[in-house]
Amino acid sequence: MLAVLSTIAAEGGAHAEEVINPVIPENPEMIWGGIAFFLLLILMNWVLLPPIKQAMRKRSEQIRGDEEAAERALVDSEQVRRDYDATLAEARAEASRIVDEARQSAEAQRAEIVRAAEDEVATLRQAALAELDAERSAALGSLRTDVAAIAVAAASKVVQQPLDVSANQAVVDQFVSSADSKA
Amino acid sequence: MFAAEGGGGVKFPGIKEMVEWPAFLFKDNELLAFNKVALISFIAMAIPVVWFLVAGSKAKKSLVPAGPQNLAETSIEFIEKQVIGQAIGPDGMRYLPLLLSMFLFILFGNLFGIIPTSHFGANARMANPVVLALLTWLVFIGVGVKHNGPRYFKDALFPPGVPKALYLLVTPIEFISTFLVRPFSLSVRLFANSLAGHILLITFSVLSATLFAKSLLVAVMPFSFFMLVAFTGFELLVAFLQAYIFSLLTAVYIGGALHPAH
């Protein structure tokens, strides 16, 4: 290719001194351009690129390390959260168990107290009833006696002679009991 | 030449005025004459060097990138992902310095085509594209021979799976397209794009300047000035795109030499 081009250049040069051929590269420009480019290439290869590439590599490594640390921290925090949740659930269950127990014991205590009170009430009532009965029967007995005595007294007034109370006691008693049963 | 006679006073410069620069150092030396193109090449080399030195010294201090380091890392990642990742694969990371140097050298060389006071891209002369294309040619052949041995030439010239009789047709085509046309098209693509942009900018600059000087036609001047501004923006895009395409094609050729199966 270059050979062909240089023959063209030679022809062009032979034709006229003034006219130049812009397609033909000129030696000095090629030499200086080549020197400049190879200087750039050498510097780029051994001086310019390594520190930047190293910084880029270091940064990407650090970013990867940070990402992994963050990943690990995330996993850890997840673990902690699970633990916390488990503990919380346990504590809740414990609390509700304690509350239940307390409620049950309170219930039992209440029932106990109520029963004791009822018992006491019943006993008291029994005693009162018994006393009442005793009073009543006592009152009834004395009433009977009194009624008999009054009746006998009244009868003796009626018949103008004393009547024996004890003899007529049976009659009075019979009357009173029949009145009782009627009442 | 002709426009000068027919264009009603619009004087377009000849090709010599457009692309040739007198040497200002080593004027008499046949091989080392130092002219504007060589100076631009050196500046295009110096900018990435200084930039990456600053970025590297900052990279040692802190892990958080800022300023030039950010830009440097962006360009490195661009080459790694968009060029090597797409064209070679993960085993091509060794060619990062070469591809990055090519990309930056071409990019800054091209950018001088639109930077005022310079207004000439280093790649609008054939010299730099030819050097880079020859380097690419050497590198991809070297990579092929290093990784596949002499089998590389056999696979490249006699692709497996082709009927024997077709080799008469295929081998010359493969030889021309792989070993002759590749460096030629690489260098011509870069050179012609830069030179075309340069000529476009010159055309509209000359039109703007001439119309400004003439009396009535000054009404049309804003249009050509607008085109000048628009093409400057377009050349910015082309500068980047050509640098990208050159390094991408280099990567594709290297990738083809690394894995000749496909």
Next chain:
Amino acid sequence: MSTLSHIANTVAQQAGEALTADEQKSIAGASGAGMAYGLGAIGPGIGIGYLVGQAVQAMARQPESAGQVQTTMFLGIAFTEALALIGFVVFILLKFV
């Protein structure tokens, strides 16, 4: 292009002045250069248009593979564009050399 230079020749001859060899060469070169670049731009123009259109279609259909399509598209543009640029180089060679 030969037509153009022929016309130029006739016009010049009718004006009564013979053209020198250099002038004839530059006339032929200029008209040939324009023709060369104009013709050389047709094919790549159609090609790049078709290529980019298809690439856009592919990216619209499969946005997830847009990156790879884009790279391949740039490669295709680079290969196609080379033809137009060779036309441009031929233009330079014809016009200026």
